[in-house]
Amino acid sequence: MTLTIDVNTNDVIDLPECIRLLSGIKGISRRERMDDAACYLRMLSNNKSFLIEHVNRQICEAQPLDAYQLSSNFSQQIVDLGGGPGFRLRANMWPRCAADAPADWERSLFAYLMPHDHNADFLTVGYWGPGYETDIYEYDPERTVGFEGEQVDIQFLERTRLTNGKVMFYRANRDIHTQLPPDDFSISINLLVADPEAVQSTKQYWFDVERGVISSSVERLDYSPFVFLCRLASMVGDGATINVLEKLAQGHSDARIRAEAFTALATLDPGNASRHWRDASEDVDPYVQRVARAKLSAE
Secondary structure: OOEEEOOOOOOOOOHHHHHHHHHOOOOOOOHHHHHHHHHHHHHHHOOOOHHHHHHHHHHHHOOOHHHHHHHOOEOOOEEEEEEEOOEEEEEEEEOOOHHHOOOHHHHHHHOEOOOEOOOOEEEEEEEEOOOOEEEEEEOOHHHOOOOOOOEOOOEEEEEEEOOEOOEEEEOOOOEEEEEOOOOOOEEEEEEEEOOHHHHHOOOOEEEEOOOOEEEEEOOOOOOHHHHHHHHHHHHHOOHHHHHHHHHHHHHOOOHHHHHHHHHHHHHHOHHHHHHHHHHHHOOOOHHHHHHHHHHHHHO
16 A cells, blocks of 8 residues: 655755765665655755755746746646656645635646546655645556546545655555645655656556546656547548558557557548457557457447
């Protein structure tokens, strides 16, 4: 289950020192090294001035400001703090919402009340404010294909709060959490630890924990453009586009993109839709197979 790591230290380090120490952990992505990483993360969280100093420095050094805005690693929620081999640090902002009823844009941006997993192991520590409460569940990824509406055995574990200095470890594609808006503005510091190639090939989901099903996949930034292009091609493509989509459907490493390419092929080339779906049914990935079987059975 999600682990609360007991780190009892009042030591304080700054951001460069934290990155240096984390970079010195050999095999930081291995879960047995989490105690060392958690200790350094807690020491950083004890430093209540480093974050604003980092933001001040970034803005003061930016010339010109308009160009900096376009290239900055800041977003409405996240401040990128840098990293090293196999890890990345970032600060996450968690604003209070009126009457604990987030607006649609707040739910979307901050994932409040939206159960989800993550495609990388990460440590998090409460840095500022009372911290958000979160309901934590787990599921077995080895028994999960990943299609929308799939029934998943989801087990509730606990409700807890990420208080100041509390360090927690979330397991990739096993722990599900539902974050509730905090009572007041809060900040957490996250340490993502993963092989970048593994993250790119790993799926991530939204869940309906009451019904015990996958609601949908979380579209990654590197994944979404391909989805858009496949859907665009299905509407305005020509004969040459069919060849491009067939290459994508047969050769892309991501099963979801292959499924999108097969879907686009069936739409753009309706006279051969059955053939395209039969090809898809022979894909090596069960997700693509399941999509294809559903389409063939509906014909």
